[in-house]
Amino acid sequence: MIGLGLPRAECPEQVGLSSARLERLAGVIRADVERKLIPGAVLTIARAGRVGYAEAFGWRDREAGAPMTADAIFRVASMTKPITSVAAMMLAEEGRLEIAAPVASYLPEFVELTVGVERHKAQRVMTVQDLLRHTSGLTYAAFGDTPVQMIWRDVRLMDEGQTNAELVAKLAALPLMFEPGTTWEYSMSTDVLGRVVEVASGMPLDKFIEERITKPLKMGDTAFEVSADKKARGARPMKEGPKNEMPSVPEVTEKFAWRSGGGGMVSTAADYARFLQMFANGGQLDGVRLISRKTIDLMTADALPPDIKMGADMWRFEAFEPSARMGQGFGLGFAVRTEQGRNPLPGSPGDYYWGGAYGTYFWHDPHERMYVVFMMQSPAARLRYRYLLRDLVYQALIGN
16 A cells, blocks of 8 residues: 555555455456556545555556556646635635625726626626635636637637736636626636735735645645656656547646646645545644634535526536536535435535546545545546546445
8 A cells, every 4th residue: 555644544444445345446447547548547545534545556657658656746637726725715714815705805807897798797796705616707718619708718818828917817808607696607716716815815826825735734746836856756648548638738847837726736646635634634634724624614515505507518517517406516615515316426415526627536525534536647537537436435335
């Protein structure tokens, strides 16, 4: 078993996991590596504060013949969002940021908002809470062909050379997709939140995250890029195999001016496990407290109002759609399960999760006192593995 800088069980059975059934899980991953469906992966399962299972599979870089290693570094894309959200909640606890406040209180560019191609004046105020729960009215230009998204595509919103301030200036000049507070639409909300963090803290987003989150939690391989001496630990997608429908995965050492709070970070299974253990411990780890237990309660509760609508293309989230129809909602930084039975995937009411476009995925199930971190660089296989892992991890549970 690989080391993670966290307490480890002597065997999976000590934390209520079946070794035999975990081998069933491992066999599926190994078979997919052999069939060249994925290059490789790192999987960690922890229960009751101890790591019960942690393994590396396949190749870190198949073309180079480099086996996957426990300390491989991955582009985690949207798994950046929970980290940026914690940064905002830390500032709220310090009285430097109000979650209920209008975004324009921190970003004056958002005072005059318009909605739709008609660009009528917004009737509602966009709040910081809207950014955290993706009800801001913002969108992603690439995830649909609506008239508003077509307008957005004329602007270089994903420009890797921009600053967060420059991004906000661009967005403020564009029409919103929806009235704020009315519709859940996965969006650039967390990127805007990253700029709010900068203004409220007086620090660049990457520096705030480093000084206040990753360094205190000893997440030494989690940042917006890693130094050149760590390049050999970077996991790479396959050049062959299933068609990769996403843009190419940047090297983990590649440095961009844009510190994207919605998707710019790199991490390891070990580091992200420490981040989740902080949540499992009620906001602290190894004597370092980042946030309070009540802040975690707020973040992990469903923040969507009962009359919320789902965006037009939310079908693409399938079983992960944060809708009442799927027994789910959205908290402050990630999706949450609200009911048992409506969702086709196993879990528990109160579990919360999110993933990244390049293939990474996590969830924390407080009822089972368990969290799972899965690291992979295979955009084409990401949904398959979010389904597979739920089934294969829960089937391995044998004890309370």
